[in-house]
Amino acid sequence: MIEVNNLSKRIGSVQALDGLSFSAQNGTITGLLGPNGAGKTTCLRTLFGLLKADSGSASIDGIDVATSPIAAKRQLGLFPDPCGLYDRLTPREYIEFYAELSGMSGRDVKTATERTLQQLHMLDISDRRCQGFSQGQRMKTALAQAIVHSPSNIILDEPTRGLDVMSTRQLRNILLELKQQGHCVLFSSHVMQEVAALCDQVVVMAKGKVVATGTPAQLCDLTGCQNLEEAFIQLIGSDEGIAA
Numbered sequence: 001m002i003e004v005n006n007l008s009k010r011i012g013s014v015q016a017l018d019g020l021s022f023s024a025q026n027g028t029i030t031g032l033l034g035p036n037g038a039g040k041t042t043c044l045r046t047l048f049g050l051l052k053a054d055s056g057s058a059s060i061d062g063i064d065v066a067t068s069p070i071a072a073k074r075q076l077g078l079f080p081d082p083c084g085l086y087d088r089l090t091p092r093e094y095i096e097f098y099a100e101l102s103g104m105s106g107r108d109v110k111t112a113t114e115r116t117l118q119q120l121h122m123l124d125i126s127d128r129r130c131q132g133f134s135q136g137q138r139m140k141t142a143l144a145q146a147i148v149h150s151p152s153n154i155i156l157d158e159p160t161r162g163l164d165v166m167s168t169r170q171l172r173n174i175l176l177e178l179k180q181q182g183h184c185v186l187f188s189s190h191v192m193q194e195v196a197a198l199c200d201q202v203v204v205m206a207k208g209k210v211v212a213t214g215t216p217a218q219l220c221d222l223t224g225c226q227n228l229e230e231a232f233i234q235l236i237g238s239d240e241g242i243a244a
């Protein structure tokens with residue numbers, strides 16, 4: 001479970017987060033939906049301990065990310081940018097490396113790596129170098145390193161950016177599997193279809209604040225709109241910086 005309480009963060013002259021509060025539950029996919037510049041990435045970076053908030057707090061499974069960053073990170077998997085893989089490593093080497101970084105050793109590393117390769121259906125590419133991998137193969141490798149230590153919470157920043165239709169569908173299925181296994185999945189997006197198709201709960205953000213929270217259907221009811229895109233535009237009061 002991820003909890004964000006009254007989080008504020010100023011970056012230069014910009015108030016990137018302005019009293020942001022929401023929670024994301026286990027066994028649920030939560031979408032952070034907001035236009036460009038809403039503060040989604042800043043929020044996720046703060047959760048992962050890459051940024052320090054000016055005020056407010058955030059916790060992962062009840063562990064404060066600012067005061068106990070290492071313990072909090074053990075409960076968290078971060079899906080990185082799949083473009084940044086080391087081309088000379090194979091997925092197996094890559095996943096083992098991240099398993100060791102998370103504190104595992106010896107046999108546990110091998111067992112966790114094998115389990116993750118099976119879970120993401122990537123045994124066929126496990127011993128090939130990442131160089132030349134397709135987007136979908138890169139996506140799976142990046143996701144594997146995020147979940148090898150079996151974190152109960154997974155955060156993803158615009159995970160389908162740059163993925164083709166097949167890879168997007170594969171990623172969606174994997175996120176649904178993670179949800180069914182009881183994980184708390186939190187991802188940021190400004191792609192309406194993706195959020196409507198996947199999310200149990202949508203947190204609509206603008207200018208560093210939460211504008212509304214609910215299921216896609218609840219947000220439509222709240223605004224009297226037919227679909228999430230219309231509801232979103234009504235809630236944020238603009239159609240700037242969104243993608244269909």
Ligand SMILES: Nc1ncnc2c1ncn2[C@@H]1O[C@H](COP(=O)(O)OP(=O)(O)OP(=O)(O)O)[C@@H](O)[C@H]1O
Nearest residue numbers: 011012014016034035036037038039040041042043
């Ligand atoms: N390193 C930085 N330097 C200056 N301004 C920053 C920096 N990081 C974030 N900001 C500003 O903080 C605000 C929130 O940015 P953030 O990247 O969190 O938004 P976002 O919702 O993820 O946007 P997008 O959908 O475009 O990725 C923006 O106005 C952005 O320009």
